[in-house]
Amino acid sequence: MSAGLSEAAFDTAGRVGPGRRAGLFAGGGATLAAGLIFLALALLPPVATLIDDPFLVVTATRIMIFAIAALSLDLVLGYGAMVSFGHAAFLGIGAYAVAILAANGIDDLFLQAVAAILAAALFAFVTGAISLRTKGVYFIMITLAFGQMAYFFMVSLSAYGGDDGITLDARSTLFGLPVLAGDLGLFYLVLAVLVVAFAGLRALTLSRFGRVLRGTRENPVRMQAIGFAPFRYQLTAYVIAGALAGVAGVLLANQAEFVSPAYMSWQRSGELIVMVVLGGMGTLAGAIGGAIAFMLLEDWLALASEHWKLGLGLLLVLLVLFSRGGIAGAIGRLAGRSEA
Amino acid sequence: MFNLFLLQALNGAQFGILLFLVAAGLTLIFGIMDLINLAHGVLYMVGAYFAATFTGLTGDFLLGLALALPACLLFGIVLEVLVFRRLYERDHLDQVLATFGLILMLNEAVKIVWGAAPMSVPIPDLLSGSIPLIGPLQYPFYRVVIIAAGLLSAFGLWVLVNHTRIGMLLRAGAVNAPMVSALGVDIRRLFMLVFGFGAMLAGFAGAMVAPILSVEPGMGDSVLILTFVVIVIGGVGSVRGAFVAAILVGLVDTLGRTFGPIVLRSLMDPSAASQTGRTLAPMLIYILMAAVLFFRPSGLFPAKGAAA
Numbered sequence: 157m158s159a160g161l162s163e164a165a166f167d168t169a170g171r172v173g174p175g176r177r178a179g180l181f182a183g184g185g186a187t188l189a190a191g192l193i194f195l196a197l198a199l200l201p202p203v204a205t206l207i208d209d210p211f212l213v214v215t216a217t218r219i220m221i222f223a224i225a226a227l228s229l230d231l232v233l234g235y236g237a238m239v240s241f242g243h244a245a246f247l248g249i250g251a252y253a254v255a256i257l258a259a260n261g262i263d264d265l266f267l268q269a270v271a272a273i274l275a276a277a278l279f280a281f282v283t284g285a286i287s288l289r290t291k292g293v294y295f296i297m298i299t300l301a302f303g304q305m306a307y308f309f310m311v312s313l314s315a316y317g318g319d320d321g322i323t324l325d326a327r328s329t330l331f332g333l334p335v336l337a338g339d340l341g342l343f344y345l346v347l348a349v350l351v352v353a354f355a356g357l358r359a360l361t362l363s364r365f366g367r368v369l370r371g372t373r374e375n376p377v378r379m380q381a382i383g384f385a386p387f388r389y390q391l392t393a394y395v396i397a398g399a400l401a402g403v404a405g406v407l408l409a410n411q412a413e414f415v416s417p418a419y420m421s422w423q424r425s426g427e428l429i430v431m432v433v434l435g436g437m438g439t440l441a442g443a444i445g446g447a448i449a450f451m452l453l454e455d456w457l458a459l460a461s462e463h464w465k466l467g468l469g470l471l472l473v474l475l476v477l478f479s480r481g482g483i484a485g486a487i488g489r490l491a492g493r494s495e496a
Numbered sequence: 497m498f499n500l501f502l503l504q505a506l507n508g509a510q511f512g513i514l515l516f517l518v519a520a521g522l523t524l525i526f527g528i529m530d531l532i533n534l535a536h537g538v539l540y541m542v543g544a545y546f547a548a549t550f551t552g553l554t555g556d557f558l559l560g561l562a563l564a565l566p567a568c569l570l571f572g573i574v575l576e577v578l579v580f581r582r583l584y585e586r587d588h589l590d591q592v593l594a595t596f597g598l599i600l601m602l603n604e605a606v607k608i609v610w611g612a613a614p615m616s617v618p619i620p621d622l623l624s625g626s627i628p629l630i631g632p633l634q635y636p637f638y639r640v641v642i643i644a645a646g647l648l649s650a651f652g653l654w655v656l657v658n659h660t661r662i663g664m665l666l667r668a669g670a671v672n673a674p675m676v677s678a679l680g681v682d683i684r685r686l687f688m689l690v691f692g693f694g695a696m697l698a699g700f701a702g703a704m705v706a707p708i709l710s711v712e713p714g715m716g717d718s719v720l721i722l723t724f725v726v727i728v729i730g731g732v733g734s735v736r737g738a739f740v741a742a743i744l745v746g747l748v749d750t751l752g753r754t755f756g757p758i759v760l761r762s763l764m765d766p767s768a769a770s771q772t773g774r775t776l777a778p779m780l781i782y783i784l785m786a787a788v789l790f791f792r793p794s795g796l797f798p799a800k801g802a803a804a
Binding site: 286293302423463470472477 | 532588592777
């Protein structure tokens, strides 16, 4: 194969062409949209009390946790153009950090979060350093394989429940105080983490680091030519994303009060990708919107039929096949925006 | 100890051969069409279900197998025409999303058609029983049949790829598909053929394991990921690489699970050894993959730039 052709086909990990960043929340006003979402979420608990539907708060907490995970994946997938198919592993590592520490008598949320961040970042650093040596379909397959490796590790870890998972005795405490014991406390903690993650990632993507990462997404060869080493920036983004997903895992373990290897199954990784693409890649507000839309769609389909996965799968296939520019393009057009 | 080693090595080889059957089609699809197909494991599952159904209908496994193979070929071609044909020109992300959707859909469809409960297929009388190895050691005849059938398929594939005109086009396509197309070869028809043939091979693997594993929805998912490991180690697009890597993965996985705890027992106390061994054994092949990638980022036998 000629050098030019192979470059064109393989220059970005996973080959994500430009013009993919259209979606629910693409374009201007994205930060405003995110702000409105946060405001609506902050007002949700009183509304839930008013309409006497406490389960609304629980559902919203769960959705926000996946929004945090989707945000972290967006940094890798949307800004770094790395199609990582093993992102759920970080979620699981964070969740298991809670379960394993709690089983050994450490209930403090702060310590658990630190452990989760360190473990997830280390796993991201090692697997990322190996995965990023490759491009294209290799990268997708390798991240998937590493995700499965983590999954099988937890499945065979019989001391902590193995395949069956492990139930937590109680939610984590913060400096000895049971602030998360009630659903409301957890809800506002998750919301706070979501807002901080959004603000932090927004600052990061607008910084010099973020511009280099986006430059690498558009044209790694050119970035190299002007003196940047894409590998270092991509790996840094991968590690940051892994650590943030680990935090989401800590929250997920607390929300469900249960941890199992199913959190890190490859289907979960696939769902996270769908969330990011659904909302519009490379827009942080989009990742949040995509997570909300996906989780609601899933709930709605699950209510409609026990065979809801058939509908979800069919919807995915049809959206990809019959819309120019894939799912993001379809939604972009539905929303009346011309594709970038 | 040697007897156990021999038995487990045979089991590993048998497992590796099955992985090869699934990986062979997939690596060609990756290599020639630059298409990432997550739904290839589904074809393995469908093959097992076809075999189970046709065996039930005809009452004979060999007849059921003979019917399942063309059914898999047809199923693969239908999928190619309906879905995959439209994905070749898309970016990898679209391919990932569409084939991910396809897995969700087909796993659920299988559940609707055949039910969620596992099905079992009896080993045919003709192929049941054991054969003597050395001394008192016996090995199930059916597993020998699987190894033989797999080796025969591998040989057939080798002849097809290296000594026929179609094989020449395949190898050329793996190196530079646009050039092959420019030289006047109907690359679309070639793609369809490769896809159908790959589906049939995966279906064949599924049909062959139907008598020794339970046939259930989602059975292709774990195989798919092992197949990815095989392809990454062997090098995308290389049938020879897929063969070597599949046997390697089969042996490492099977022997690791048996002998990992035994080896560790000489280093630490027995209970810790068996716990550590059981935890580490499933990770061995991924560590192997990481090691191969570290030294050879494009696999052992990269097809791009060199003949498969």
